[in-house]
Amino acid sequence: MRAIQVAITGGPEVLQLSELPPPEPGPGQVRVRVAAAGLNFIDTYHRTGLYPQTLPFTPGLEFAGTIDALGPGVDGWAVGERVATPAGIGAYAALALAPAAKLVRLPNGVDLKLAAAALLQGLTAHYLAYSTYTLxxxxxxxxxxxxxxxxxxxxxxxxxxxxxxxxxxxxxxxxxxxxxxxxxxxxxxxxxxxxxxxxxxxxxxxxxxxxxxxxxxxxxxxxxxxxxxxxxxxxxxxxxxxxxxxxxxxxxxxxxxxxxPTLAHYTADQEELQWRAGDLFRWMADGELAVRIDREFPLAQAAEAHRALEARQTTGKVLLIP
Known part of the structure; x- marks a missing residue:
């Protein structure tokens, strides 16, 4: 499968397009065919080594797509379901993994690309306003x-x-x-x-x-x-x-x-994750929350996407499309 791999930490140029074997879902994991991956500043921190990762790795936490395979012990999910996650593994790829406990189902009224654009940043905005300092x-x-x-x-x-x-x-x-x-x-x-x-x-x-x-x-x-x-x-x-x-x-x-704060501590269990995601998707489906996609990059242009983000040339969300 096509995927971005980081073999050494550094600037955007270390984001290299590679052919890798599909990842196999382990216990409690699902594999998702990625429709779109959301670009986030934390991805740049992983790339530079500010937040260390085990090398080599495929970056990206946030994506939306359809379930492709289930790992051992996964119940309540089915191949073909439309899902998104803010806490996946290797989102910059055609196929990526996610813990089943960090998945959310997408309502019919929410497009896959919009879900990838909204989830991580929307969850962040939700916990900031509702929990960190309750406005x-x-x-x-x-x-x-x-x-x-x-x-x-x-x-x-x-x-x-x-x-x-x-x-x-x-x-x-x-x-x-x-x-x-x-x-x-x-x-x-x-x-x-x-x-x-x-x-x-x-x-x-x-x-x-x-x-x-x-x-x-x-x-x-x-x-x-x-x-x-x-x-x-x-x-x-x-x-x-x-x-x-x-x-x-x-x-x-x-x-x-x-x-x-950090998102992981504000989506600590399924109940909290589903509450926040449920609010976001309901508002989106009802037209009460506008999600702006600034631009889309093909996977091969991941380095250009990082440069645009770090130069603050973007407004709204940047997506990578496998």
């Missing part, structure tokens, strides 16, 4: 990279919960997308420092929460944007990992809260 109608939230895949979904979900949304993005073109998603205010932070502007928009008080996926380059300003006892949710490293932080900094900035 209320009285809250003001700041969302960095608001024109990205998670950002556009998080803006919409935050508005569903009645919160006031301040979206940050890097250009006027992206600002238009963020406004269309429902943001109350948009700051182009390449044109002006965003912390003073957030203070101005909140009458000097600061935001209740900042959802920050950018990392090193926005961390300090994100802290400066918060009200006393506000929360910084640092959930990504798009500009690089945040350097070590003294707890005393949180005290001097207003007794702030800081958390670094």
């Amino acid at each position: 209320r109608s009285s809250d003001t939230c700041v969302i960095t990279a608001a024109a990205g895949g998670v950002g556009l979904l998080l803006v919409q979900i935050a508005k569903r919960l009645g919160a006031r949304v301040i979206g940050l993005c890097g250009s006027e073109a992206k600002a238009s997308l963020v406004r269309d998603a429902g943001a109350d205010e948009v700051i182009v932070y390449t044109c002006e420092p965003f912390a003073p502007r957030v203070r101005e928009l909140t009458n000097g008080v600061g935001a209740d929460v900042v959802y920050d996926s950018v990392g090193a380059s926005t961390f300090e300003a994100s802290l400066e944007s918060l009200r006393p006892r506000g929360m910084l949710v640092s959930f990504g490293n798009a500009s690089g990992p945040v350097p070590p932080v003294s707890p005393l900094l949180l005290s001097t900035k207003g007794s702030l809260f800081l958390t670094r």
Whole structure:
């Protein structure tokens, strides 16, 4: 089968198209014929070695497709079912594996490509708004990279919960997308420092929460944007990992809260995964949640897809098509 393989860590050029034998599903696993794989920043962390993997490996966690084979001990699933997962193994391939416990069935009204585009980032947006910092109608939230895949979904979900949304993005073109998603205010932070502007928009008080996926380059300003006892949710490293932080900094900035969540801890069991995915797919099927696919790349152009993502040239989701 055709698959991308990483033999050494490094830049996008290490993503090499290869012919590999089909993976065999082990106990508790299913094999899926991949219709589309979702590209996520965590894939770049695996590629560079920031999050170490055993070499060689096929990258990719998120995909949608149809079940091709069942491993030993798998019950309740059937060959041919339409499924998606945010926690698969080797998504950049024609065939990939997934733990049965991390699969979700797709409603008839949800397209396979849209499922691959929405699941991991949609689940992330869901846990951020519903669980990490539970948004209320009285809250003001700041969302960095608001024109990205998670950002556009998080803006919409935050508005569903009645919160006031301040979206940050890097250009006027992206600002238009963020406004269309429902943001109350948009700051182009390449044109002006965003912390003073957030203070101005909140009458000097600061935001209740900042959802920050950018990392090193926005961390300090994100802290400066918060009200006393506000929360910084640092959930990504798009500009690089945040350097070590003294707890005393949180005290001097207003007794702030800081958390670094990850999806695995917010989809810890089938019940939680199905709750979050069920909400997403219902909203999508009802036309209440818009999923933006920025572009699709054939599998052979995985390196180009990574370059586009890392250069922040994308708005919404990037898909790889085997």
